[in-house]
Amino acid sequence: MRAQARNGAQEEEEESAFVSMTDMTVGFLFIIMILLAFFASQVRTTDTVPRSQFDQMVDDRNHWRALAEERELLIDQLEREKSNLSKQLDETERKLRKAEQEIDANKKLIANLERQLAELNQEIKNKDDLIAKLRIEIAELKAKITQLDQIDPLEAYLAQVARTRQGILIRLRDAIKTDFPDLQVELSEESDALRFQGEGLFATGQSVLTRQKQAIVSRLATRLDEILPCYTVGQRSAFSTQCNPEFVLIESVQIEGHTDNVGSDATNRNLSTARANQTFFTMTRSAPEIMEHRNFKTQPVLSVAAYGPDRPVATNDTAEGRATNRRIDLRFIMVTPQDTDGIRRIRQALSELAVDAE
Incomplete structure (x- = not known):
């Protein structure tokens, strides 16, 4: 019984101790809660703001967030525009380089053209000088x-007579040489x-034509008869203004013989005459018809x-000179009138021949 009483007392003591500890724990927690409440009240007084201010801050935050988003979109757009502008810049720089090259080429072309212009101006000046000189x-x-x-x-007619005679001689010479x-x-x-x-027609000291030289003289007669x-004038005259526009008449065609000075004078004169x-x-x-050609006095023109x-x-001091x-x-020998009246008579006579020929 004592044992049971002792056990009951022990249990009561233990239970009493447990209750005391619980009370202490509750008390401790209550104290902690009080402290927490105190500290919370202290924190709240420093970290909280009024509702209106909070709402304004929220509105401001939303405004700046929207503004930031707009700025981001704007930045994206500007980045794209920057990229496009960069490409345009590159293209512009390429065109600029090309334009600079073209400018260099054009400068060279301009320089060349300016040089050509200077040359043309000089040529024009030369032409102007030439034109001035020609004027x-x-x-x-x-x-x-x-x-x-x-x-x-009269002087003009005589000058034309001389030119006509030269033309006749050239024509006759060229025909014989042909x-x-x-x-x-x-x-x-x-x-x-x-x-x-020289020995053109006769051998030295001779007055007889060889057969070959006779052929030359015969051909000369034919050519002369054609001219x-x-x-x-005369029956065989064939005057026309086409062949004789200056109305020129031949007085005489003389066959002249000449010698060098070797030998006696009599021998040379006889030799020149014989030739x-x-x-x-x-x-x-x-x-033979060559003798029918007449001068203004109706005399044969061929003479000796x-x-x-x-x-x-x-x-005559050299062999070459003597041969010449x-x-x-x-x-x-041409008809050379002494005055203009003589020219008129010649023109009239030839004109009448032309009319008769028609």
Whole structure:
């Protein structure tokens, strides 16, 4: 029983101790809660804001958030525009480089064109100088023409007679040279005679024509007979203004014999005469109608003259000069009127021949 009483007392003591500890724990927790409440009240007084301010802060936060989002969108758009502008810049720089290259090329082209322009300006200046010079020459020529217009008609006619005679001689010379290319025949210095030089027709000291030389003289007669009708009167005259526009007449065609000074004077004169006569007879036998060509006095134009050594055209001190002096000249003597009335008579006579021929 004691044991049970002792156990009951022990249990009561233990239970009493448990209750005391529980009370202490509750008390401790209550104290802690009080402290927490105190500290909470202290924290709340420092970390809380009024509701209106909080709402304003929320509105501001939302505003700045929306603004930030807009700025981000704007930044994206600006980034894209920047990228596009960067591409445009690159393209512009490429075009700029190309334009600069074109500018350089154009500068070179401009420089070249400026050089060409300078050359053309110089050429124009040269042309202007030439034009100015030509104008001066034209003025001088006009003055000369005016002067020539004032020349005596007789002088003008005689000058034309000389030119016509030269033309006849050139025509006859060229025809003979065509027939006999190796023949030595030239115009005289005065352009009034054909000159058969050296051994052209006769051998040294001889007055007889060889067969070959006779052929030359015969051909000469034929060629001369072709020319004379336009410049002579008579039945065989064939005057026309086409062949003789200046109305020129031949007075005489002289077959002249000449020698060098070797030998006696009598021998040389006889030799020159014999040579001239031999040439004359050979020509008239080959073309007998040649004697029908008449001058203004109705005389035969073909005639003979002999001068021996009297009229040398080169020195007789050398073999070459003597060969030149041994020659036959076919000299054309033209009708040269003394005044303008003589010119009128010649024109009238030739004009009548032309009318009769029609």
